[in-house]
Amino acid sequence: MVAITRRAWLQGAAALALTSHTWAYETPVATARALELPRARPAVGARHFTSEAVETTIRQVQEKIPDVPLATIFENCFPNTLDTTVFPGSYDGKPDTYVVTGDIDAMWLRDSSAQVMPYLALAKQDHRLRELLEGVIRRQARLILIDAYANGFMRDAAAPPLPWAVNDKTKHYPGVGERKWEVDSLCYPIRLAYGYWQRTGDTGPLDAQWKEAAWTIVRTFRTQQRKQGPGPYSFQRASEVPTDTLALNGYGSPAIPVGMIFSMFRPSDDACTYPLFVPANLFAVVSLRQLATLANQVLKDAKLAQEAQAIATEVEAAVQRYGKTEHAQYGEIWAYEVDGYGNVLTMDDANAPGLLSLPYLGCCRIDDPIYRRTRQFVQSKANPYFFRGTAAEGVGGPHAGLNMIWPMSIIMRALTSTDDAEIRRCLRWLRNTTAGTGFMHESFQKDDPKVFTRPWFAWANTLFGELTMRVAAERPQVFAGDNSYWS
8 A cells, every 4th residue: 555645645635626626716827918817715605704804904905006916816815714724613612713724634833823823913803803813822722732742733633643644653642633843833823822912912812721831832842952862752754755754763863952942844844954943943032932921921920931031042042152154155144954063054945934034933133134144145046945937036945846936935035125126026926926826826836837836825825915915004115016017
């Protein structure tokens, strides 16, 4: 019997999505000069959730976008998470929301957080939307308490793993979809809860269960500093794809316990080459400090606040000492991964956290000198996963293969730019590379956007919506220009 892989499953899911989903349209591929894109949202009665605040925002933002295709993509993408991926309900009489990534029926801690983050700005004015977000936070706390090392979870708490994870050599817990240990999987739920509290002032979901999950996160981070040995987590998978499994009996490549948190996998779900993954450690510093604030001001747990702050301080000192490298062309920049022995991986991947996304996640200022140099490196031929083609230029990664640009990287480039011309150029690339679908994809071929992966990838869709909203609010002049320019 041949074991199914995640990549094979997604290829089949993509083919099915193009023929069976009500929101997916088979349309002629849009060239750079073909300005018609479908309004491709599900019919109103088929949408999973409707927010009046979101619908109003769509209309308001569209009024600021003179280019019709760009406005159409925003209309399709911004509500895509609500339209197609959320399953609101209740658990023990409280809001509960299950969120799929799109074409995988499982809830990733990272993706589910990122998919709903752009809606936080509207939560205070929409009670139903606020309850939906509360449900995501509550479910994430329950999931973390099932298994803090898992990255994805099933809808049913008693369900077996995803098909490609059934035979993984690791501990198996009911309801866990996949068990790839990624530092960012525990950062994103903190980011969502902190953002929710800041935007709404509501402390309801930050209850005893959430505090227990927060303590679990802190203890897991401590354990994965690996000062007392490798800890309880190991993972192996029989796969033809080397990045789907870990070396050395499932504990990953060796590294010195310098104070950074070991991450076995990246946010792409690919295995780390060196386990001290710099972007995730910088993200963890931010998240732990947010957790310390929540512990002090909401949870009233001084010990939790102290422990979270202590780890953040230690990780920050370690990553400042070990997480940089001297590049021959760009000078001192952030490394992507290190091992403490002096081995350094210089690259960037399109997923967040990555080097490009550091200011977006609050890890540094956009004008920080080391970030500016790192950003130059990321968007150059010195980065092995930066691709420039006739359709666009941007960052990809090992997950989708060479010459495959991720729209997410173009979106993140725009979100971390202060240059109107650069932001407009990014929007134009995004506008012209949907292959006529009017949606973002996971990746597309640098010279031929008709070749793409994942027709239904909600994180990228919602992130595009966030970018468009931000430009409309802060830089509306970016949308200026007639159709000949945007074509």
